[in-house]
Amino acid sequence: MRAGDFLREAEALPLVPLNTLVPEGGVLVLAPHPDDESLGCGGLLAALAAAGRPARVVVMSDGAGSHPNSRTHPAPVLRELRRREAVEAMRALGVPPPIFLNLPDGDVPRAETPSGNAVAFENAVEAVIGAAIGLGTIAATIDLDPHKDHEATWAIAKEASRRAGLRLLGYPVWSWRHLYPAMAPIAPVEVPAPPRGMRLDVSAQMAAKRRAVMAHRSQVTRLIEDDPFGFILSPAVLSVLMRPFEVYLEEVA
Template sequence: MRADAFLAAADSLPLADLDALVGPGGLVVVAPHPDDESLGCGGLIAAARAGGRDVRLVVVSDGCGSHTHSALYPPDKLRLLREEETRRAVAVLGMDPDRASFLRLPDAHVPSEGPQAEAAAAAIAEVASACAAGAVFVTWRHDPHCDHKAAAAIVALARRQRPGVRIYEYPVWGWTLPPETEVGPAPEGLRLDVSAFQAIKAKAVAAHESQVSDLIHDDPTGFRLEPAMIERLCGPYERFVAVAE
């Protein structure tokens, strides 16, 4: 199926509540970079916390690839900044910041296989066990970013250790794929109505100041989220593509 048709179909997935989406127990959001959790799952996190569910976040990479030429924010300082931004963002969404963990794999070089990937998978499986997760959410395997693809592969490895846990993928950069890109069969999965949480989701995204503002102003090559991208991802619904076992 072409990417444009796939994403249009994802926009029409059946609506479901948290019970139908997650089942009993908590949930784990896996983000390749600090900010993906807010962009792709901010409404889910807020809704789950409002419902009293245990929510955990695992951020896979160190996020240091966003500004590689900044003297004000060399890698160690940038990593700490992005982790603090993530803690502020999840607090906005109602989540305990201490329930966010950071694997600190190298941004733009997250492995899909091998010892580091297996260790990351074991860490995710452990987090899922700690919150009795009914579901794990990770970026879409066809997102056009190597770390997003790798995160999906790592969660597939983690599934072997947590059989029976539902796995969903959420598009972030998938919306930028060339429309003719082939991405496999039509999506199955569910949508979640997050309209009640749109405002706090937008506030959580804004907490990632290094990615949405000129906070880091000494790197002309630095990354910045476009307003249109934020608007696209902060609508009234979030889409979750089910991954078959």
């Protein structure tokens, strides 16, 4: 089936409360970049915190590639800014500060990449397993997200969950481009099967999620003024990602 149809069906998955999606234990959220955790899982993280259940976040890349032409925010400055934003976002959601793996933005390793990245992939898997101790579930961006760091994060999550015997959930961020071209058009792709999973009702967590997303000021405003072509989350993107539900898939591409 086409990816757009896959996501349209995902929007119709059962709408459930936290205890149905995650009956017990806590969740480790893997974010390819600082802000993906808030955009894709902010409601889940806030719900876990409100319920007194453990929630942790691992940010895979340093996010330093979003404004490559800025003179005021070269990579080292932007890296530190995005770390501070992520810490503030987690405070808004009520969860501990993230664990930062500090992998290069645009180069989160895949197992099948050249041998120079094999060690980095193994190290990332082991770091995720360590961060997941005491938790029952890992949530990571699905392989349908059209960004190599998001795809790599899914590959790392799959391997870590397999080794540690943890449940794995996939969450879409940029996958929604297949259904909502206003986010940025993308060529259609085929996926092997209809979606299986649930939608989490995050209506009660929307205020906290909004505060977390807005904490990533370098990504949602023109804070960095000297790179007019730098990345920014458009209103079209935010309108899709800030709905009162979040999608979590049991099996993805």
